Amino acid sequence: MxxxxxxxxxxxxxxxxxxxxxxxxxxxxxxxxxxxxxxxxxxxxxxxxxxxxxxxxxxxxxxxxxxxxxxxxxxxxxxxxxxxxxxxxxxxxxxxxxxSVKERQDGQPTNDQEIAIQSVKKVLGGHRRRPCLLTADRGRGKSSAMGMAAASILCEKKTSIVVTSPRKANVETLFSHARNLLELSLDKPYELVTSSGGRLRYVAPDQLIRDVSDADFVLVDEAAAIPLPMLERLLSKFSRICFSTTEHGYEGTGKGFTTRFRALLDARCKGWKEVTLHQPIRWAExxxxxxxxxxxxLFDCEPALVAFDEASPIDYRIVEPRQLLGDEAQLRSLFGLLISAHYQTSPNDLKHILNDASCTILTANQNDVVVGALLAQKEGEISDVIADKIVAGERRVRGHLLAQGLGFYTGDSTFLSLPCLRVSRVAVLPSFRRHGVASQLVKLCEQTGAKKNVPLIGTSFGATSELFSFWRGLGFLPIKMGTQRDSASGHYSLLMTRGLDDSVNHLPLYHDLFEINFSKQLAEQFFDLEPRSLLLSSLRLLHVFH
Incomplete structure (x- = not known):
């Protein structure tokens, strides 16, 4: 209980x-x-x-x-x-x-698992740079299959196998199955060493990229929880590597990730293979x-698969949660779009969309099909007493990322007392991109805020040249860049804002301050900023190098 x-x-x-x-x-x-x-x-x-x-x-x-x-x-x-x-x-x-497909007491795999095990082993024994991706819904035994494959490899020859995942707890099942099949004692919970000198050990993703060079084979469990740029670096560094991920699950990962990751594999590894496990183990079909x-x-909801129709207008709407409550098809279409575009979407996001009165929901519709969506959060209007503590670094208030970021970074408590809108999600169907849908959604959000006397709109995202160019093209100014990489995107988080009335006319001053500070930080905090990232897309900042 x-x-x-x-x-x-x-x-x-x-x-x-x-x-x-x-x-x-x-x-x-x-x-x-x-x-x-x-x-x-x-x-x-x-x-x-x-x-x-x-x-x-x-x-x-x-x-x-x-x-x-x-x-x-x-x-x-x-x-x-x-x-x-x-x-x-x-x-x-x-x-x-x-x-029911019962888990066998003798440790033998199911049919699906046997196919997965052989596919994993082939990555090590076959041609280089031909990774394998295991996908499955929860409860299909993909982590168990990776553990069985590792044990089988270690039984056959001396091999150094590294397992990585965002959290050690994610790989407990993998290590448990490997340890049982190898009949090894539990000396170290995340390291197994065979009598022949073979080794299976856990290494955190960042440490694996930075420090490990002796791995013969790398297994990445729950890959969707690792930022794509980090996975790309793993692909570049290790020629024999296997990934597993959950398609539909509570973790807030899944379909959106696999769509992006497949595209990455297509571009980098032409001979990669995908294996999907269908048979449940803990329960029946x-x-x-x-x-x-x-x-x-809504684990299994999918975005609509429609082509852009030049002859049909796109209708932009403000959607109330009660409307979604009474229209399951629209709710599934909206949530499916968010899942496909943002692979950190979780069941709690569904609760947020339906319940949070401070959340603004906008959709773009063509022929009554949701083809684009924007979520924005109202923030600010914090009391002067708490605002002063936030500026002093003594207090944090949950759910006010934009207001607190501006207030603490600038030392200006005005940003905490004023209302503001933070755009948290923008998603557009692939066939409707490059048609101005996202830009129109942002403009509608600005109009909605202005009508409610909200003087400021902003956003925070993992900085890439494409995203920076999009927001800069809409008149948003960069104000602050985080000094640590975002856990979801793998990029540095950039905060950008735009004033909606004269009460925040001083925003450009903080942008100028950002430019001055940023030029100094390039040699320190941002020394590892990728060449094709924010800098090369920003004409406002490029002059620093000339």
Whole structure:
């Protein structure tokens, strides 16, 4: 049982300990709210035939996310126990599913896993620079297959294999299967050494790129959680490398990542191979809980596949969350577009879109199909007392990235007291790009803010020449660049702003200050800035080098 209120229950913060484990029945107390990402993570640990129990939900929810959750409880495979409406149980016929692919006690792989194992081994034994990409939904055993493949390789010959992933916890399953097959003791949890001198060890991605040169083979688990520029450097450095990633899952990664990563592999490694695992291991095909989670949290939603129609106008709209609540098709289309364009989209983003009153949702539609979308967050209007503490570096307020970045960096508390809009997402279907859709969405956002007397709009993103040119072309000025690379994009985060009225006429002064400081920082904080990045696209900054 997971609850922050009931004695003897596991707290919601402690649920990370469940990841990678097999659970039977799990009860979740959602009376104090719901972390959608944690719920989905926990549900992925539940074995087929067991129950996920949610309790404590109000019978008259008021927020949109819980209203939608209640609607999803009406599916035929869900049992509902309600004080007012009584009990509703699913019919047994609705719970019939396919035969389960049981995890074999002798450690033998499933058919899908055997194909994956042989594909991984071929990367090491075949031609150089022909990587393999393993893709699967959660619960298909891709990490287990990588561990089995590593064990098989180490049994055959002395090999130095390095495993990397953003977090050590991600590779526990891989190491567990390798250790069991090799029959090795648990001396070090993330390093195995065979009697012949073969070695399997974990190395963090940044350390692997910087320090390791003796790896014969590299396995990258949960690759979607690693920035693409870092993966590109791994591809360049290691000629024999294999990747795995989750297609539909709670991690906020998946389809958007694989789309980009496939393009990278196409450009860099012509002979690469993709293997997809379909068979579930912990549960059966068409498992009711897996299907319910997928429908409820939109794991499997996809953007519309439509071509740009020059004869049809594009309609730009302001969308209210209640509209999405009543139009499941539009919600799925919008969320599918966000997933495809931003591979850090998670189930909690769905909750944010439906619930957060400070979130502005704009869409571009052609023939009633969502072809573009923009999300913006209203920030600022912070009290003078707290604003002064933020400027002094003594306080941080959650959810005010733009306002706090401006206030702290400039020392001007005005940016904290004024309202502002931060553009957090812009997504456009590939066939509609280069047609001005994103620019029109930003302009509509500016108009929406101006009508509500918002004097300032801004954004923060991983700085590339393409993105910088886009925002600079819309009149946004760079004000601040972070000194550490963004964990999602692998680039330095750049904050850019644009004034919407005369109350922030002093913004250009801070841009001038940025240019002066930036020229000095190039020799220190930004010495490793890529040649084709921000600098080469900025005529305002290039004069520094002349």
């Amino acid at each position: 997971v609850s922050d209120n009931i004695d003897g229950g596991m707290s919601w913060k402690q649920t990370k300990a469940l990841l990678g484990q097999d659970c039977f029945h799990v009860a979740l107390d959602i009376s104090e709210g719901l972390d959608a990402e944690r719920l989905c993570a926990i549900a992925g640990c539940i074995r087929g035939g067991s129950l996920l129990i949610l309790f404590g939900l109000s019978e008259s929810p008021t927020d949109n996310f819980f209203l939608r959750l209640c609607n999803m409880f009406n599916q035929k495979t869900v049992a509902v126990f309600c004080q007012q409406e009584g009990v509703r149980l699913p019919a047994l016929a609705d719970l019939c599913v396919g035969e 068409s498992d009711p809980l897996e299907l319910w989670l997928s429908d409820t949290f």
